[in-house]
Amino acid sequence: MVSLGKCAQDEVASEELQQRHGSGGGVASQPIPDVGLLSQENRDNEIHAKRTEQEATTPSLFPEKASQLPDAAVPTMQSDQEGSTSSIILEKDSLAPDTGIPMLQSGQEGSTPSIIREKVTEDGYNWRKYGQKLVKGNEFIRSYYKCTHPNCQVKKQLEKSHDGQITDTTYLGQHDHPKPQLNVPVAVGFALSVIDERPNEPSLTGMDDKSFVEHGQTPNQTEPVDDPTRPTVAVSDNVKGALSQTNRMRDVVDKDDDDDTDSKRQFKQLVAGGVCSCPR
């Protein structure tokens, strides 16, 4: 059996792994039933937050390969880059090395002893990376993060170009907890609501259950990127992703149509500007 014997994993894979997704059940390794049972991400809402961030940690070591990207792969990223958005990004990246690259050995100081690795990205939540993949022809690196909270199974996907530029950020699900604790000096302006809690608002479900995609850099008028419509709560979220945010909620039905792309696109236009993140 397993002539390879490379690792137990192999063996397991043959037997247990199969169940992992299928009926689910067994997988002793995962204490958390996780959502995998239903499907992979069916039930999770996918919130796409797109923002081109210029990674502070990544100086300009690499030549801008951005130009090499045609539009085929990611139509979204072609818009920014120039600076337009960079400004916004200034959010407290300071402690978010995870955004890219292997540690910021830039040589700066090792400040932030408390925050060990990172995790606290713009969200203020703690994330643990559980996977990384090259997508789009290896042009982009997608990192998969999971919320470290016990009951929280929110996932985040960070897509970056080789430059270290973040082309897409996708959030799946909502946190059950407000936030860990931002001890950061914060000057941004959070302070508002730690009560960000988002109970599954039924009203929102209308859109939240459906597949709804929001492209930050949409075609121009997208409506107010800074949309003041967003009251309270999302402030923090909005503020950080104000320039571009893509919200994507995926459901089983999502695949029912052939051109979901178009559908979604239109849909997003309808709701454009509304990040469902805020229940209220």
Add this chain to the structure above:
DNA sequence: TCATTTTGACCCACC
């Protein structure tokens, strides 16, 4: 020691 990151492999969905 623990938590987290890294990396390879496996599986599933879609084309």
Add this chain to the structure above:
DNA sequence: AGGTGGGTCAAAATG
């Protein structure tokens, strides 16, 4: 029916 892409897990490595 097969192939590819994408997503997740698990073991090992690192701080």
